[in-house]
Amino acid sequence: MRADRLVAILLMLQRREQVTATEVAHELEVSERTARRDLEALSVAGIPVYSLPGRGGGWRLLGGARTDLSGLTAGEARALFLVAGPASTATPAVKAALRKLVRALPEPFREQAEAAATSVVVDPQHWGSGRPEPRAPRYLDELQEAVILGVQVRLGYVDRKGRETERTVHPLGIVAKGPVWYLLSHTQDGQRTFRVDRVSSVEVTADPVQRPEGFDLAESWREIADEVDRRRTPVEAQAVCTPDGVGLLRRMLGGRLEVGPSTPDGRVEVVIRGHTEYTLAGELAWLTEWLEVTGPQGVRDHLASIGSALVARYR
The missing domain is CATH 2.30.30.100 (SH3 type barrels.)
Structure with missing residues (x-):
């Protein structure tokens, strides 16, 4: 189990001044790639673990401190070592566990430990649709x-x-x-x-x-990502959606969807962002059962054109 490996790696870091991915792989009988991912997962989850690059490098617990796990509750420990994302997106139980780990460090190391715990944000959403394999850059x-x-x-x-x-x-x-x-x-x-x-x-x-x-790193990045998304999808369409279609729109559109108030007939006002009026109409054409686009007129005209083409071909 991955959680068991993460606990074992943390205990190795407690016992030794420094470990390498090769040493972790050998001791835990996993591939070196898996060991490196587990070490990175500890760091990303907010544990004060960091890497030293170059010859003679490896991974260390910040300040060489020994972290006492006895203060964690069972729920906090499970949440901590099963977490896949960074502390910035962690649950309250994970954040409580991280605070206990930081408090376990000697006073001189706490400031850097807190810096390590907030130095990285992982945003799993890709720009666009491509999903190439992640690769750590040189520096x-x-x-x-x-x-x-x-x-x-x-x-x-x-x-x-x-x-x-x-x-x-x-x-x-x-x-x-x-x-x-x-x-x-x-x-x-x-x-x-x-x-x-x-x-x-x-x-x-x-x-x-x-x-x-x-x-705040996480908040600052959210503002940057939102601004980039707005620039990449400058066209907005207004629509009303049936209540049972809102969840579908959320799954399909993610951050490009803004949900507004309910209308007198029980539907929900929504705003949807897209690249162009034409591509936006193409995305929304199959949602006619749930969605009625009210503007702009250009998107409505493209939808009517798509409908006419479908009727001409399949009637």
């Missing part, structure tokens, strides 16, 4: 280490047009969006987001990060 470990330590980095970066620049940034957090990793940073021009696979060099400095007051 991911160095950037996450800079986030945890709270230090600035000099960053070499290649933009989408192939132009390379160098700048000093204040790393605030790492986000995995589907298979793509992003660095959220504060810069002299305000907050910026960088794709980690476009980073060409990283030089860690000793200068402390200037962190915006009240900054």
Whole structure:
């Protein structure tokens, strides 16, 4: 069971100063790839576990501390080691467990432990429909280490047009969006987001990060993702939907659906975002049983055209 492996790995980290994925794989009789995923899962779940890149590197429990599991309830322990996502999306039971783990650390290490627990957000939704296999970019470990330590980095970066620049940034957090990793940073021009696979060099400095007051990585990323989604789907259609169709729309459209109040006839007002009026009409055409599009007229005209074409072919 994966939960058993995660507990075993945490106990290994308690006993030893450092472990490698190879050592974990050998001791637990799993593949090295599985061992690496389990180590990453502990870190993503909010446990203060971090990796050291390069020759002689491995995985450590932050500060070399020994975490006492005896304070966890059975429910909290199960929730903690079965969690698949980060602390930012964890249940209250998981968050309670993480707080106990942080309190178990010696006082000097708590600040970095809390930084490690909030340094990564995993957003499982992909941009678009493609689902390539996730791959860790070259400088991911160095950037996450800079986030945890709270230090600035000099960053070499290649933009989408192939132009390379160098700048000093204040790393605030790492986000995995589907298979793509992003660095959220504060810069002299305000907050910026960088794709980690476009980073060409990283030089860690000793200068402390200037962190915006009240900054929350998960909330900041939600705002960025919502804005990108709005730009990718600029067309909005208004409609009314039967109550039993709202769940179907939620599953099909996800964040592109906004649900409003009920109408006098018992239906529900909805707003649906799409790329163009034509593609939006194509998506909604098969939902006629549940949905009536009220605007814009362009989407209604495309729906009428689709209906006429279907009648002409299949009548």
